[in-house]
Amino acid sequence: MNGVHDLGGTDGLGPVEIPENEPVYRAEWEKAAFAMFSMTFRAGFFGIDSFRYGIEQMHPATYLLSPYYEHWVHTVEHHGFAKGLLDEAELDKRTQYYLDNPDAPLPEEKDDPDLLAFVDGVVKAGAPAGRPSDKVAQFSVGDRVTVASDVPYGHTRKAGYIRGRTGVIELAHGTFIYPDSAGNGGPDAPEHVYTVKFTNTELWGAEAAEPNGVVHFDVWEPYITLAATTEKAA
Amino acid sequence: MTATVRTQEEIAARVKALEAILIEKGIMTTKAVDRLVEIYENEVGPQLGAAVVAKAWTDPEFKERLLANGTEACAELGIGGLQGEDMVIVENTDTVHNVITCTLCSCYPWPALGLPPNWYKDPAFRARIVREPRKVLREDFGFDVPESVEVRVWDSSSEMRYWVLPQRPAGTEGLDEKALAALVSRDSMIGVGPAKAA
Numbered sequence: 001m002n003g004v005h006d007l008g009g010t011d012g013l014g015p016v017e018i019p020e021n022e023p024v025y026r027a028e029w030e031k032a033a034f035a036m037f038s039m040t041f042r043a044g045f046f047g048i049d050s051f052r053y054g055i056e057q058m059h060p061a062t063y064l065l066s067p068y069y070e071h072w073v074h075t076v077e078h079h080g081f082a083k084g085l086l087d088e089a090e091l092d093k094r095t096q097y098y099l100d101n102p103d104a105p106l107p108e109e110k111d112d113p114d115l116l117a118f119v120d121g122v123v124k125a126g127a128p129a130g131r132p133s134d135k136v137a138q139f140s141v142g143d144r145v146t147v148a149s150d151v152p153y154g155h156t157r158k159a160g161y162i163r164g165r166t167g168v169i170e171l172a173h174g175t176f177i178y179p180d181s182a183g184n185g186g187p188d189a190p191e192h193v194y195t196v197k198f199t200n201t202e203l204w205g206a207e208a209a210e211p212n213g214v215v216h217f218d219v220w221e222p223y224i225t226l227a228a229t230t231e232k233a234a
Numbered sequence: 235m236t237a238t239v240r241t242q243e244e245i246a247a248r249v250k251a252l253e254a255i256l257i258e259k260g261i262m263t264t265k266a267v268d269r270l271v272e273i274y275e276n277e278v279g280p281q282l283g284a285a286v287v288a289k290a291w292t293d294p295e296f297k298e299r300l301l302a303n304g305t306e307a308c309a310e311l312g313i314g315g316l317q318g319e320d321m322v323i324v325e326n327t328d329t330v331h332n333v334i335t336c337t338l339c340s341c342y343p344w345p346a347l348g349l350p351p352n353w354y355k356d357p358a359f360r361a362r363i364v365r366e367p368r369k370v371l372r373e374d375f376g377f378d379v380p381e382s383v384e385v386r387v388w389d390s391s392s393e394m395r396y397w398v399l400p401q402r403p404a405g406t407e408g409l410d411e412k413a414l415a416a417l418v419s420r421d422s423m424i425g426v427g428p429a430k431a432a
Contacts, residue, residue: 008337008389010361016374018353024275026352027242029249034274034349035267036252038316043261048393052339061237068340068355070245076252086255094251095244102247106264109257115266123273126319126345129393157391159337161364173320173394193392195322203364210368213385218392 001053002151002160004060009161009204026067033069036076041127042118045079048129049183053155054078131190133175138221139194143169145224147196155183162217166227167198170216178220191220274349282313283346283397284418286323287429288411291402300399301325308346318345318395324388325399326425331379332398333371333425335363336390343395347423354424364389375426398425406432 007013025031037051046054054075055063063071080086098104139145149164157179173193181189195216200209240248256262286308290297300307304321308314314321321343324332336342337360342350353359362370367385371377379385388396400422406414409432421427 006338007357007361008364010357011365013358013361016353016359016362016370017356018351018374022351024349025271027246029242029246031271032249032253032267035270036249036256036262038270039256039262039266043256043259055339059237062239064357065239067245068352070240073245073249073252085259086252091248091251091255094254095248098247098250098254099244102243102250106250106254107257109263109265110260112260112263112266115263116269119266119270119273122316123270123278124315126315126317128319130320157338159389159391161337171322173392176393193394195394208365210366210385212381212383213367213387215364215387215389216396217389218394220392 001056001153001155003056004063005056005058006160008159030067030069033073037072038119038122039115040076040080042115042122043085045076045083045085047177047182048127049155049177049179050079050185051075052179053183056155129177131175131177131188133190133192135175135190135192135221137172137192139169139172139192139224139226141169141172144227145169145194145196145219146227147219147223148225152180154180156180157218157220158223159217161203162196162198162219165198165202167196167202167217169194170197171195173218176220178222180220180222191222194219194221194224196224274344278315278345279348280346280418280420280423281415282311282348283343283420283423284415285411286311286313286346287399287418287423288415290323290399291406291414292411297399304397313345315345317341318343320393321346321395321397322388323397323399324386326401328401329383330386331383331425332386332388332396333363333367334388334390334396334398335360337361337364338389338391341390341393341395343397346397347420351420363387371426375421377427397423399423400425400429403429403431 055071146166147162175190176193178189178191198215200213304323340355417430422429
């Protein structure tokens with residue numbers, strides 16, 4: 001989707017604000033919001049691609065202005081409501097309760113050794129997105145390729161600033177979950193992933209581009225076509 | 235959908251309410267929260283990436299393996315896992331300077347660098363680093379990359395996680411791996427600064 005999350009190349013955002021020292025978590029709620037991601041992932045709320053898509057559907061102004069981990073809270077709610085795993089009215093009611101009684105305790109919990117084992121296990125082993133596929137790679141390192149310029153409404157990793165641009169394949173990584181399928185509720189539908197190198201001039205034009213620079217961007221095979229034929233015609 | 239910017243108090247109440255419901259459903263426990271929080275506060279952080287860099291500086295064969303397959307080479311040191319399942323390490327030289335970003339969200343190599351600093355996840359850095367990297371490095375990070383050095387930006391749009399092998403500082407010939415690792419900052423592995431001088 002053509003959302004405000006797709007920030008690459010946006011002007012007007014001002015300097016990068018870099019505090020001298022910053023804790024890993026800036027507030028207690030950030031700890032719970034951070035941890036909530038892996039546990040709701042385990043409970044089937046989303047895969048990583050749908051998790052991202054839920055964030056992309058935030059109101060653009062809220063997205064830009066809210067603290068980072070609120071994005072995560074938003075996507076947990078988004079998918080929880082959509083899947084019937086959370087009830088919005090109930091959540092609103094409880095929110096009001098904790099607003100009125102911020103120090104009220106959380107409900108009693110049962111020990112869950114499986115959940116604790118999951119936490120340590122997932123941190124160590126990760127959740128790899130590589131998927132075997134018998135699809136033969138259509139492109140190789142060194143190929144000049146052009147990114148499709150279409151603008152889908154759903155989740156995609158085809159950023160606005162590389163659409164329609166031509167670059168050279170630098171690395172080929174094998175087959176991975178395809179976000180344009182998995183992020184929109186579809187199957188993993190693995191596709192080959194490549195790293196494409198774009199010159200600054202190709203991306204921003206000779207006048208605006210910084211000299212002596214390139215941007216590398218990863219694409220899934222359906223994003224690109226060979227550039228050679230169109231260039232010969234031109 | 236309307237724009238709402240919540241106060242810290244409002245977010246805290248919302249998160250607590252969510253947590254309460256998830257605890258009742260058996261999806262979440264505060265014990266598991268504490269464990270996960272602790273891992274990224276005390277166990278997984280940039281000291282791990284720094285150890286990898288120091289080894290690469292002192293062991294040419296390891297460096298070759300690291301640049302050929304980042305995930306496998308880091309696994310030799312017991313480093314890997316969540317959000318670093320597929321790592322690619324890119325090398326700075328006299329003619330090339332690398333910097334990483336995630337313009338579409340906040341992707342970052344957790345197993346080597348820990349959780350990202352807020353500025354890395356914020357809109358300003360993500361928007362500008364692909365368009366005017368030299369200017370951002372100079373004006374915001376006080377790091378001047380001469381025009382003779384090519385600036386390569388790596389935008390982590392897939393699950394491949396890029397991070398930077400900074401150049402070894404001059405005058406560090408006599409130092410052992412531990413002393414070298416102390417010179418490797420988080421910023422130098424993102425590419426917004428050099429390794430510290432000896």
